[in-house]
Amino acid sequence: MTAVADVRESDLQEYFDATIAHDRRIEPRDWMPEAYRKTLVRQIAQHAHSEIIGMQPEGDWLLAAPSLRRKAILLAKVQDEAGHGMYLYAAAETLGADRADLTDKLIERKQKYSSIFNYPTLTYADVGVIGWLVDGAAICNQVPLCRSSYGPYARAMIRVCKEESFHQRQGFELLMTMMRGTEGQQAMVQDAVDRWWWPSLMMFGPPDDDSPNSAQSMAWGIKRHSNDELRQRYVDMTVPQAAVLGVQLPDPELALDESTRRYRFGPIDWSEFKQVVSGHGPCNDERITRRRAARDDNAWVLEAATAYAAKHSA
Numbered sequence: 046m047t048a049v050a051d052v053r054e055s056d057l058q059e060y061f062d063a064t065i066a067h068d069r070r071i072e073p074r075d076w077m078p079e080a081y082r083k084t085l086v087r088q089i090a091q092h093a094h095s096e097i098i099g100m101q102p103e104g105d106w107l108l109a110a111p112s113l114r115r116k117a118i119l120l121a122k123v124q125d126e127a128g129h130g131m132y133l134y135a136a137a138e139t140l141g142a143d144r145a146d147l148t149d150k151l152i153e154r155k156q157k158y159s160s161i162f163n164y165p166t167l168t169y170a171d172v173g174v175i176g177w178l179v180d181g182a183a184i185c186n187q188v189p190l191c192r193s194s195y196g197p198y199a200r201a202m203i204r205v206c207k208e209e210s211f212h213q214r215q216g217f218e219l220l221m222t223m224m225r226g227t228e229g230q231q232a233m234v235q236d237a238v239d240r241w242w243w244p245s246l247m248m249f250g251p252p253d254d255d256s257p258n259s260a261q262s263m264a265w266g267i268k269r270h271s272n273d274e275l276r277q278r279y280v281d282m283t284v285p286q287a288a289v290l291g292v293q294l295p296d297p298e299l300a301l302d303e304s305t306r307r308y309r310f311g312p313i314d315w316s317e318f319k320q321v322v323s324g325h326g327p328c329n330d331e332r333i334t335r336r337r338a339a340r341d342d343n344a345w346v347l348e349a350a351t352a353y354a355a356k357h358s359a
């Protein structure tokens with residue numbers, strides 16, 4: 046009996062390995078190793094939490110947007126982020142995770158969200174810089190995830206990336222407008238770039254030799270490129286954009302390497318990254334407190350919707 050079960054398990058593993066080796070998709074109905082499932086739940090949940098927590102820094106400016114047009118644009122962007130969070134929680138549910146449980150784990154700080162959302166948005170230029178740099182980094186990281194080996198995650202990424210690319214362009218357009226404005230507006234943009242540049246490089250995760258999950262996630266085809274590869278791609282993409290905008294990136298070591306045609310950049314402060322990821326960044330407490338209040342204050346909506354659905358299905 047045990048031998049038969051073992052054979053079946055090994056057949057399943059073989060089929061899974063062959064699917065990955067042939068670069069085909071794993072779907073929710075397919076057998077998968079428990080560690081693969083766990084890694085996906087970890088990454089997808091962290092990704093979903095980032096979208097939901099990521100609504101806060103920009104959401105802070107909804108009531109203070111400088112015009113009706115800017116308010117409408119920002120409102121649409123923040124709503125898109127809620128949508129991204131929902132697709133991603135739905136993808137995690139196909140792996141057997143429970144959405145409410147994932148939210149509880151976020152609030153209890155048992156699961157992470159992107160380090161970038163623990164920095165404050167001090168001026169309206171921050172809204173533009175989040176669009177340009179943060180969504181720009183997100184696109185670099187997420188376009189390869191459209192080819193991730195897990196079907197529901199990869200498919201969710203296709204729509205998310207289309208919307209992120211729109212967000213990136215609206216951010217750039219806002220900054221272009223400010224850079225054509227007064228000296229005060231130009232200084233606001235430069236100040237925001239100075240504050241967000243290094244944290245945006247940290248979004249790609251720790252360096253490859255300090256990234257415990259990368260090797261296995263790449264072998265499984267969940268991640269397609271290493272953290273450092275994507276960070277380099279982002280720098281190469283962003284430096285020419287900074288020149289078009291007319292802003293300085295705050296790195297005296299940033300220079301084009303003529304032999305590789307890639308940009309060299311200065312050392313990243315990984316101690317700051319560790320501080321932020323371990324819960325001690327400038328806004329970690331504020332972000333979690335707000336998420337907790339949203340869960341608790343709105344619990345009645347969930348209760349009412351559940352009761353309504355139950356009544357209609359009865």
Ligand code: BYC
Nearest residue numbers: 092095096099158159160183247248249250256257258259
């Ligand atoms: N922040 O072994 P590693 C957006 C953690 S939202 C916090 O390299 P992995 C947007 C990592 O989880 C888009 N934690 O891990 C929204 C791991 O910890 P655990 C957000 C980080 O998973 C609103 C440990 O460090 N994007 O675009 O192989 C407005 C070791 O790292 C970070 C995603 O979520 C970080 N930056 O690679 C605007 C993308 N980096 O879990 C925009 C999906 C690492 O072992 N995620 N950690 O305790 C990924 O691509 C990968 O998970 C990562 C990390 C590249 C981030």
